[in-house]
Amino acid sequence: MSAATATTTRQIQFREALREAMSEEMRRDPRVFLMGEEVAQYQGAYKVSQGMLEEFGPRRIIDTPISENGFAGLGIGAAMMGLRPIIEFMSWSFSLVAADQILNNAPKMLYMSGGQFGCPIVFRGNDGAGGQLGSTHSWAVEGLFSNVPGLRIAIPSTPYDAKGLLKTAIRCDDPVFFLESERMLGNKGPVPEEEYLIPFGVADIKRAGADCTIVSFGRPVHFCLEAAEKLAAEGIECEVIDGRTIRPLDIDTIIESVKKTGYCVVVDQSWPFGSVASEVAAQVYERAMDYLDNRVYRVCSDDVPAPYSKALEQAMLPHAGKIIEAVKKAMYLA
Amino acid sequence: MTMTDPKTALQPVDRVEPRTRLKWLRDMMLIREFELRTMQAYQEAKIGGFCHVYIGQEACAVGCIAAANPDDPVITAYRDHGHALARGMEPRYAMAEMFGKSGGCAKGKGGSMHFFDQRTHFYGGHAIVGGQTPLGVGLAFATRYENEVLEQGAKRITLCFLGDGALNQGALHEAMNLASVLELPCLFIVENNRYSMGTAIERGTAMAHDLSTKAAAYGMPYYQADGMDVCAVYNVMKRVIDRARAEQAPAFVEIKTYRYKGHSMSDPQKYRSKDEVAEYEANDPIRRLADALIASGDLDEKAFRALSQSVRDEVRDAIAWAEQSPEPDPAADLYRDVVREPFGPYGPTTPPEMCGHEPGAVAEE
Incomplete structure (x- = not known):
């Protein structure tokens, strides 16, 4: 267990760690917004965004129709203009219908535009087998997507790592694919009250x-x-x-x-x-x-x-x- | 949102100053000349890859962009040369990009289909059919967010161009639905040149005879313009844009146009007759505007010839500039611009020379 986690006794769920990371970053930077299916009025399909609509309002916590290709692309367009979207996929399995946007546009925009338009965006959601969901809903996309240059892939295993990595992801000037797990959202672990970030590329x-x-x-x-x-x-x-x-x-x-x-x-x-x-x-x-x-x-x-x-x-x-x-x-x- | 009759919704626009129409004429002539030289350079193998020229459609980009504010975002598909030039990109950076040179608008990393120009709020240049339309909605989202959440900047609208070939891509339908339910000021401008590559619109698009049905499905007003007449395009777009800006709402515009050349540089064009092409060429938007300006006494043949000469000179200079622009250096450039925050093999990113950047220097963060 990491040194930083040993100093605190507060235990929170993985989903709460994710929520804290997003909420803290949204308080810090008004350009950050959260968009996805059921993130607002439903309070999150997996309750990750519970309470965020009340705090940040409907202009920053935005429900979408079931339309991954559309809202993933919307987020990329907004990021090209300098906003900081967090796009939630209920499951990364559903990101496949948005493949053109998340693979062709987000990670290549900076290169294709010769350094003019970056894409500071976070795509996040559940990855891996959820428990008897069958072939279409059980994707572990890391094998598929890690082949693509221009993007970062974060895949935390604990609430502590989830929070620190997600805050880094939201501040990153490049696209980040953030892979969570439905099976871990209820896991509890030590997370300090004090702010911290975990850099990428540090095992x-x-x-x-x-x-x-x-x-x-x-x-x-x-x-x-x-x-x-x-x-x-x-x-x-x-x-x-x-x-x-x-x-x-x-x-x-x-x-x-x-x-x-x-x-x-x-x-x-x-x-x-x-x-x-x-x-x-x-x-x-x-x-x-x-x-x-x-x-x-x-x-x-x-x-x-x-x-x-x-x-x-x-x-x-x-x-x-x-x-x-x-x-x-x-x-x-x- | 109410449906709009394209014939009655728009009031006649004030008469445009001759000086402005002369500028449009020159803009269209510049695009035409640029594209002719592009074809020539392609045949000389100075340009590689896929290349799609805009000849015949000039009035669309020029008329629409004239009606927008300079900071209204513009985004389009792969037939993007005309939009970039109409928006104000200097031809040299466009030509150098196609030559794959480091002085190109994307430093030789984008090519013909991926022009970008941050200075003119031109967001590309996108080569997957329909893929730019969700991005366009995102640009509209961002302008509205900046205005209403960040409380900065004026109300803006986004010009999202697409071809009729994109009408049947799912991305467009998702984009239009989102623009409608989220109330975003994105104008979906269909440049209907009647063919998606070699497929006539009737063969691939349901309700091709009445595209207002596409707008109706998403509760958007529909407008139509004659794309062979730049003044008509401007007149329609001015009203559409004014309304969309005020209401911060989307709209759907069909511009009926025609491309004189093939879909790309390798297209034998067996799907249409020479007579059909000739019919449109006889209704050429450049000739039409020139004739109208001559008839009204605002232009004479001598001035027209001088205009022709000046665009020829400008494009010739662009080619010369592109020729002398250095090739990208694989050792220095291949791993740059992949990410903004360097890691592993990836170096720093630098804006292109077009943005006032010294070639070879690393930008300060």
Whole structure:
């Protein structure tokens, strides 16, 4: 656990941390506004924006119709003019109908315009499997979107990280894709009363250990910690690195750890082919080949559409059991 | 919002000063000359990629932009040369952009389809059909937000141009719906040149014979203008803009126009007859305005020839300038302008030379 979180006892939910980040930034900067489906009168489909309409009014907390391509593009146009939109996708699965706007326009505008029009915008919403939602609603978009230059991807695993990273995202002059998880919104964690920001590109070592490096992002970080606890009972001390942002990627912290442990497992909830895990593995090979005592092991979602059945879905997603198995294989213990 | 009869809603506009109409004439002639030289340069392989010229449609951009304020945002699709020039971009920066030179309006990173000019509030140049329309609504959102939430700046309207080919893209329908429900001053200006690439509008668009139905679906007033007559375009747009500015509400305008050349530089044009093209060319907006100015005694053939010569000189100078503008330097430029806040391999961003930036220097933050 980070040093900063150890000094406070206040525990708040992940969704409250997100709300605090947005509200603080909206009080600080009148150019910031929140737009999305059900964010205002409904008080947020997942209650992330609860109470914000009352505080900021309907000109800054704006309900939209179900029209992702339209309101994502609206936000980009407003950002080109210097406003600071926060565009909420109820789910990142729904961002696919806005692909032209979020992939063609937001991350390329500055380049295409030769440095004239930037795009300081945050797209945020639930990413990854929500729990038996089936194929269309269970996207982990990090594998898909991290291929695109010009954007940043933040993917917090704790309320503390969520708040600090979201405040940085809102202040960023470039587009940020902010990946939350429906399954974590109710998670509680320590968040100080005092203001803080977490810079992008700085990983957090969630658990120190000298035997095997485990790298992950977002919700699967918790599965890694669970696996590390169980492995510790067997005398294997894993170092769990939470990347916190995928772009920029804090490869230095990962490399430092691999140099120490000699073993590396990457856990990523997207599909394995051309995945975030593949990219981390490739960069580890490029920079620390001589320090590795075995190949890098990847734990990803299985390479199939997300199934509905609880049993099948559980089998498909990364979990502690798969991570333990991968660590043991990596360390020649299985 | 009430539906509007295009014939009765607009009162006749005051007579435009001859001096102003002479400026429009020159603006249209400059675009025509620029595009002819663009085609020539493309054939000489000085310009690469896709290239779509505006010849025949000049009255649309010139008439609409003349009716707007200089700080009203303008955004359009990929056939963007005319709008950029009508808005006041110097031809040299436009030509250099197509030549892929570092002096181009986007430093050679955008090309023909991606012109941008911050100084003239020209927001591009967008090459995915219809994709610019949600952005246009966003610009309108921002002007209204600045005016009403930030309490700064005057009431502005956004000119969001699109072709008839964009009528069937979902993005446009989402954009129009949002503009309507959020009450945003975005003018959707359809330059109906009758063809989306090689597909006649009737073959691809339901209710092509009556586009007012598109506006009606979103509760917007519909207006129509003859795009082969710059004064007619101006007259309609002046009233539309005045009203949209006052009401801070959207509108839909159909400008009936025609492109004389192919969709792009590689278009054999088998989908239309030479007679059809000739019919429109006989009704040419430049010739029409020149004739009217001659008839009213505000222009004579000698002055017209002098005007022709001056736009030829200006475009020739633009080409010479573009020729001598340096190629971008991959080592220095490839990784710049990706992000405003540098990280990893990405360097700082710098505005183009057009914005008064010294070539090669890094802008101060």
